[in-house]
Amino acid sequence: MAVFEGVVLEDARTILGRYPEAHQRSAIMPLLYLAQSIEGMVGREALREIGELLGITTAEVEAVASFYSMYRLLPTGEHLVTVCTNLSCKLRGAEVVYEAAREAAGILHGEELSPDGLFTVHEEECLGVCDFAPAVQFNVCNHDNVTPGRMRELIAALRDGEVPTPARGPAFGSFKAASRALAGLEEVPAS
Amino acid sequence: MSADQVTLTIDGKEITVPKGTLIIRAAEQVGVEIPRFCDHPYLEPAGACRQCYVQIEGQPKLATSCTVAVAPGMVVETQNTSEAVRQAQVANLEFLLLNHPLDCPVCDRGGECPLQDQALAFGPSESRFTEAKRTFPKPVPMSPLIGLDRERCVLCARCTRFCDEISGDRFLELYARGAGERVSIAAGEDLRSPFSGNVVQICPVGALTATPYRFVARPFDLTSADTVCRHCSAGCSVRVDQRRGEVVRVLARENPDVNDAWICDKGRFAFGHDDAAGRLTTPLVRDRGLEPTSFGEALTAVADACRGARVGVIAGGRLLDEDAYALSKLARTVLRTNDLDHRRAAYGGAAERTAATGAGAVTYRDVEHAAVIVVVGLDAEQEVPILHLRLRKAAARGARIVVVVARRTRLHDVAEHVLVRPGAEAAALAAIVAGTDAQGVGAALAAAGEKGLVVAGARLAEHDGAADAALTVARTHGARFAWVARRAGDHGSLRAGVHPGFGPGGRRLDVADERAELEAVWGPVMVEGPGRDAIEILRAAANHELDVLYLIGVDPLRDAPDAALSRRALQNVPTVIVQSLELGDLEPYAGVFLPAASFLEREGHVSDWEGRSQRVLPLRAGAGISRPDWEIFAGLAAACGGDLGFDTLEQLHAEMARLWIPREGVVDAAAITPPTLPDGMTLTTYPLLIDEGRMSAGADELKAALGEPAFAEMHPSDASAHGLADGLGVRLRTAAGEAVVPLRVTEHVAAGTVFVPFNQPGLAANTLLSGTFTTAVEVAPADADAFATVGGDAS
């Protein structure tokens, strides 16, 4: 295996261990996040290998991966910027924030990925932070009440190699790091 | 009224149906066709297309009739009686047509499309949809056989549910979601399933099309006729579509007793054989070369050769029941020989003779409703594909299936496999008899009672004692027993006694009362039994102990488990008579050729593995002056100065019926004495579904989709012990010959076993065999570039 080998394969086994032996297929979602944490997207080879780990066809894996919007099946920037434009955020000016993000990240018309490969800006459905609209996530970390100006600052900071402090919780410095946490593999000491 | 029945009212008509019946099916019984796309009677309800709304009295919302079961006193209104229902169906149709292209005139489905029919019947004449339709690249190949037009797809999920629920070959899936949802395969994967054609047939629109039929015909061009598939012993009901006398398409016909609504891809796509270039329809007799002649002269030539001669007869698996019966009688009463066989292996024993009596037959329905099934010596997917689907259905209903084989089958996701070296079947079965097997199969069978089954493949006859051991498992634990031979004609030939040991109904010639039963119908039988089996007939021919070798629908060079022996037999026997559709490789040896009518041109019966005798009628006129086989046998009897006693099928049937009725009575099985296996590796082989067999000739897309070049499979422990690796070459050396093929290292074969397919491109495995399908083999690494048969006795 090319993606799931060595320590990654051990991580995969850890994930498989969360689910009953007769129901290993349940591990497909965290395994997809694990693949994403390695490659910054879910590639074809990873889809095939997950199928092999679970004893199902590649098509079965891809059918699942393509259903959920948080699996990126196309090349994705080092940082994933998601801007909620659903109603609560729209009413608070989210569309302008989204446009500001695209412009600041230098994304061309019709694209989601910036030419320098640094940012993917993605218009997202409700992120569940309607109380601090407009809601934005950088690498799945929340930033509240984001204005176009604040958006430009955040993108500039990331360009400079800084990781802005989110509104709550720790910061993940890249989309890959966030994907690893989404796979449930982040060290979480009991506080 | 029984508690299992429910009475309800549909459109004012009262009807009583079994509990659990879906409304949509109950409605069919009162003659109301509720429109539907996703519903299919053999798939689980989906409720996806939402076309089949009905109004159930007392319910605030409309219901989908494909998902709701009947209830006592239920009052249902369909589109025929409820304006609300009709409106909802029209509205749903409007949604379905939003993104559907207007390409009916060039669509393969045009003229037989449910969506087209619906739209014409009550769709709006003008669309209110003015936006741009969804577009996809098209057609997208799903495999060399199947193309997908996503724009036509209505996302009913019939195809994906078929792959999930029925075939288990889950290569076709729904991808993405919402308006972007689409049917797809994974990049780099094909819809590789021997049942793939079914998805085309159940597609309710023209989204999935079959490459061989693409743009070939319109429905009004076709002449359709019903028949039974002749590719294997499954006995599937099919419809054959011909365009100007040429077969262009084969479809499954629904038959809940046999094939439900499915057929395999070989049955569907390998239809070119009867019309192939090598077909001969005129008798030939060798003078200087093979010269065309009349049937009368050809039969006289055969009669002359057979007069007072030592005759050996080998039949293939293609004969109808009537042909087999006539041949059985011809051999015993006219040709005076018991050297008569149709089988591929000789150790069928009591298991085989039990099947020949016709008693205690097991059916598809028994399989479907069984609780415990032991499958032994059978790779159902490759050998009798529709039985494979029925086994899967049984598993889905909760049956426990245990498969005892040397090579894991595609039941692996639903069954336990006990992998044994070829030859070790009897020992494994003996453990089940004794109750000492690790799986506790015997106790499970005993607990299942009538719902316990032993399904034994006729390949068990390759190993002394294995077939009887399988029968003993059934007898010991009170299970029922099925003997499954692979080819379409096998069961009929067994029942008819195209067999060196017995005549029709398993009646032995060397047992006085059984012989007397035969003579009561046939008159004097001119031979004592038993005679030679097929391989012994070839040996006798090779050893100059026969004068005439009569080959009926069989080519020993390709079919017999010893290519070299077959060649010597053909060379050394003075007269070779070939009765078939073609000569093929037998051309240099044939003294007389008798052209047989093809299956499509025949009337008669064909018995499937269950013993179900199904009638077939000619779909078209006979080709040239070919004749049905039984007529050739009757003519030959007359030419020999004898008389089979029938000139018409009716006469034949009247006589045959007396010997065809099942004979009750236990056939004793031999005590199990498991053979000791030799040290070293054992090579074993059987034909895969799609191979170089004559019946698949011309089915190029089928071979591209499902065929594969020759290979060998070995267990990882054996591979490492011999310094072999996956994907590299392995040199196989047996007493008969030598070959180099690519190796697959897999845990799917038993340790100690080398599996090679019987007849894939690159290796005719019978060049490695010496009379049986199993042989000792030495393995060694080989140059991967040298994949070829490098040896073999071709003298």
Added chain:
Amino acid sequence: MTIDLEPRLTRNWSDPNAIGLEGYVAAGGYAGLRQALGMAEVDIVEQVKASGLRGRGGAGFPTGMKWGFVPRDTGKPTYVVVNFDESEPGTCNNRELVEREPHRLLEGTAIAALAIGCETAYIYIRGEYLWQSIVLERAIAEAYAGGYLGLDVCDSGKRVDVVLHRGAGAYICGEETALLNSLEGLRGQPRLRPPFPAVEGLFASPTVINNVETLMNVPDIITRGVEWFRAVGTEKSPGTKMVTISGKVERPGNYEIPLGTPFRAVLEELGGGILGGRALKAWTPGGSSTPMLTADHVDTGLDYESLAAAGSLLGTAAIMVLDDTDCVVDCAQRMVAFYAHESCGKCTPCREGSWWATRVLERLEDGYGRSEDLPLMHDMGTNILFRAFCALADGTASVINSSLAHFADEYEDHVRLGRCPLREAPVGVEVAG
């Protein structure tokens, strides 16, 4: 103030230590679990039944009754699945409840597990709630270390494991059977019922699926009793409800109210009134899938019955507020686009209907509307409502039907003017009438 409530679910929100086990226990946490361990399973179920607690996820089904449906003689394990997929637009109270006091969810989950004899509970949390999932992971680790979860819960000999499972961005997974499919590693498309999850749910075994807020009410119902619980709220809707108010209000946020509180009180006293002192135009009482209401409905009580009488639903009690500068057609388009994006694709009216409606609304908002579009939208709403496989599509229909019912004039203005009346007319375009 008309809202006079001693906080229940939010009573420890001011205590930053409530996030940890120590703080939670100091505030009386896990007493309910200890008490439940001493109760017979059936008594736990009966107490929750008697409390009248109704599911807080939207449908309002009585929780105790749901637990009572679980058959115990199937020979299969039973499962509790926590629905923390909170994805209804405008809804975020579960997020804050867990952020501030995760152990209350674990305690409620463990009690539910005891009630149905479940040894493994799964928490299905939406993927976007990454921080909240880490909060839960930490809390689960603490609870195991503290003996509140695991092989031997509080030395009772009973086992309750909790497994966290993250979703990956699919609103439909809030639908409980879609959630089960997702948890089993399948596409999150809803399942046919029957069989109901109580009988054949997760891994084809009996399963209870409860919302986060629902379960967080359970510890108090055990320790403080039925009468205490029923002292707040209405007869048929007892207890408190978390509401989220967002959009054009001064103080968006999550608030706990007695069920039955009039919307006006929530808007003015908790939300601080309309942003910038403008006028209320429209509001959703329970997330974008519940029919929108207008200023005429400002005195409607926020409970299951009163909202049904007003032609809407309590849903997730997510109130999104539009003021008089907001265009209803524009907002409806955005909401319907959401349902189109989130449609699972399984059934025709949802997949095709929401896709078509999005495009027509877009055209209307952009000024390319035609007079026949209004009856068309009306038909579409009719043809989607209650026709789809699951309730997701009813959200599409709710938006279309309620916006047309209350704001037909505004739709007509879009067609008549050839532009959105609330956007400034582009230079050079003459404004008719």
